[in-house]
Amino acid sequence: MGIEDIRDFIVELEKHGELKRVKTEVDSDLEIAEIMRREMYSDGPAILFENVKGYDMPVLGNAFGSMKRLEIGLEMTDFTEIGQRIADMTKMDVPSGLLNKIKKLPELTKMTASFPKSETSGPVTEITSTDASFDDIPILKSWPEDAGRFITLGLVATKHPETGVRNLGVYRMQIVDKTHALMHWQKHKRGAHHSDISKDRGEKIPTAIIIGGDPATIFSSIAPVPEGLDKYLFAGITRKEGIKTVKCKTIDLDVPANAEIVLEGYVDPADIRDEGPFGDHTGYYTPVEPYPTFTLTGIMKRKDPIYVTTVVGKPILEDAYIGKVIERSFLPLIQMFHPEVVDFSMPAAGWFQGFAIISIKKRYPGQAKKVMMGLWGMGQLSLTKMFVVVDEDINVHDINDVIWAITTRADAARDTVIINNTPTDTLDPASPLVNLGSKMGIDATQKTREEGYQREIQQQVKVDEDTKNLVDSKWSSYGL
Known part of the structure; x- marks a missing residue:
């Protein structure tokens, strides 16, 4: 293990151009936090404040504020290794x-x-x-x-x-x-x-x-x-x-x-x-x-x-990147208990507990709801407010693909699950009571006749292989 402490981490961050030193005097009362937020919102680097008013102690902020910084600090690029x-x-x-x-x-x-x-x-x-x-x-x-x-x-x-x-x-x-x-x-x-x-x-x-x-x-x-x-x-x-x-x-x-x-x-x-x-x-x-x-x-x-230190506020700030590593690292553990799960995403704008998307390899009717119920019974996932379950052909990390699945494969009355009086995150500003509110699940998987879907499943539009290969072979000549 190369990085033994925060000092080794600072050296590595600086080596990779991921850290800036601020020598100007700064105040720990509001000023440092505002600098950190501005840098995070603009994809800026980690910051080492070397001259803090009234103190002889430097302050390190935004140290984990990008996937690259977390890859450096944890010395890996595939975070599913941890769960595995x-x-x-x-x-x-x-x-x-x-x-x-x-x-x-x-x-x-x-x-x-x-x-x-x-x-x-x-x-x-x-x-x-x-x-x-x-x-x-x-x-x-x-x-x-x-x-x-x-x-x-x-x-x-x-x-x-x-x-x-x-x-x-x-x-x-x-x-x-x-x-x-x-x-x-x-x-x-x-x-x-x-x-x-x-x-x-x-x-x-x-x-x-x-x-x-x-x-x-x-x-x-x-x-x-x-x-x-x-x-x-x-x-x-x-x-x-x-x-x-x-x-x-x-x-x-x-x-x-x-x-x-x-x-x-x-x-x-x-x-x-x-x-x-x-x-x-x-x-x-x-x-x-x-x-x-x-x-x-x-x-x-x-x-x-x-x-x-770190600062929090309206996403996306430093905690969102740590959340993404948690999401990746715990995927193998989710799959241990729910082997049909293909992928899992907790979008940063959902502040960890607000919203999660799960893709599954569906084999039987009602399986999406089974997965929702199972995940709501797993540790901190019990506090997740909203789950969307999609088929394995949907990219859970592409919100546009997820929205397309919701609007083309889910019927509001049939595929929405509402559960009232459940544990919620203490910080949820929308729940009617502290620590108690409701959950919503959306089954955005393709429905089958076994699930009461009486229509013929419409064929998705896809390019044929001959046309795809033709355009691939001539792509450089189009000048695009």
């Missing part, structure tokens, strides 16, 4: 007998190489202190009506209070004062589940906020991995090499050794305060809502840390 590795691991037989174990050794070695490795120290342990303050970090205010400064790309580390399975999630955090912040982990997220278990036990939950690290670990913290899969192991599967971890100083948690900053503390499920508003990736301000409080108890950091 997990699928292969689930199919691996555990050998019995010495000879069989020897034969399987190469495969087993690949698997064990992905496990995290505990270290006594690492780059992030260069400076440790219990006298920590959020005021020492150039945390951004992104939008004028935001309730304050928000950590937006902190990897929030917790572990299941009963099983010990470790989780990394990205949940925004509103800074309240020097040592307190509000933890916006939504009801459906794993961090919130860990917090609920701790609350039932009358306990506070140890929590660490990780800033920076290698791109694979940052990606893994955002990815909706299967329930029960340790996120640190998933990071190792993604990078094909286990991450190195170190122990926190004031709480019982492991964190990536190559991080820039680790903010240690705990979340008190009983200490609930109003959080928000915040300009979110739906393109709207999320309203004020109650969330639990994080208390800062210590810090570990490098001697010269870099603050890594």
Whole structure:
């Protein structure tokens, strides 16, 4: 693995012309965020702000804001590799007998190489202190009506209070004062589940906020991995090499050794305060809502840390590209449970949970609806508001092709499914109640007589092969 931390990533981005350095003094209050948004909306590069007003810490933004940057950071071009590795691991037989174990050794070695490795120290342990303050970090205010400064790309580390399975999630955090912040982990997220278990036990939950690290670990913290899969192991599967971890100083948690900053503390499920508003990736301000409080108890950091951040707003911004990698990497896992699925797309304008398109190899009546129901029962896909299912001849990544299928193969009354009172994304600005709304599915596959379609299926217009070959052979002579 070539990229071990965010610094290696910066070197590679600069080498490929994907990073610009800003030496002019900039303000973490609104100015940096506006620069980042303008660059993202115009397909600009990653930015390293080297002169942040009032701080001696540089700020890195838009680091994952293109498919090329993600290919550089994750060191791959086909992101389905990630999901395929997990699928292969689930199919691996555990050998019995010495000879069989020897034969399987190469495969087993690949698997064990992905496990995290505990270290006594690492780059992030260069400076440790219990006298920590959020005021020492150039945390951004992104939008004028935001309730304050928000950590937006902190990897929030917790572990299941009963099983010990470790989780990394990205949940925004509103800074309240020097040592307190509000933890916006939504009801459906794993961090919130860990917090609920701790609350039932009358306990506070140890929590660490990780800033920076290698791109694979940052990606893994955002990815909706299967329930029960340790996120640190998933990071190792993604990078094909286990991450190195170190122990926190004031709480019982492991964190990536190559991080820039680790903010240690705990979340008190009983200490609930109003959080928000915040300009979110739906393109709207999320309203004020109650969330639990994080208390800062210590810090570990490098001697010269870099603050890594992101900004969100109306698509398409940096999070859309990360979402596209998630979409590609989880396709093999979707196909494990639904082998008829050919391809899958979550258009960026749908802000992850709003809209998804699935193509299938249809073999029997009602199969499109079967796939919809199955996907609505899979992890974070349960929050997806709208599904469109099309035949395998439709390109799910070409919205014009999808619209053509909807308008030529779907009948509004027959092929639209509406399900009321279902879980919805907390951030959905259209749902009538927070966390509760409706789903819509559109079956845009070609209908058969078995599905009640009584007409003859009309023949699609297609060029004949002779004409196609003729024009191909003479194309250069047309001067077009």
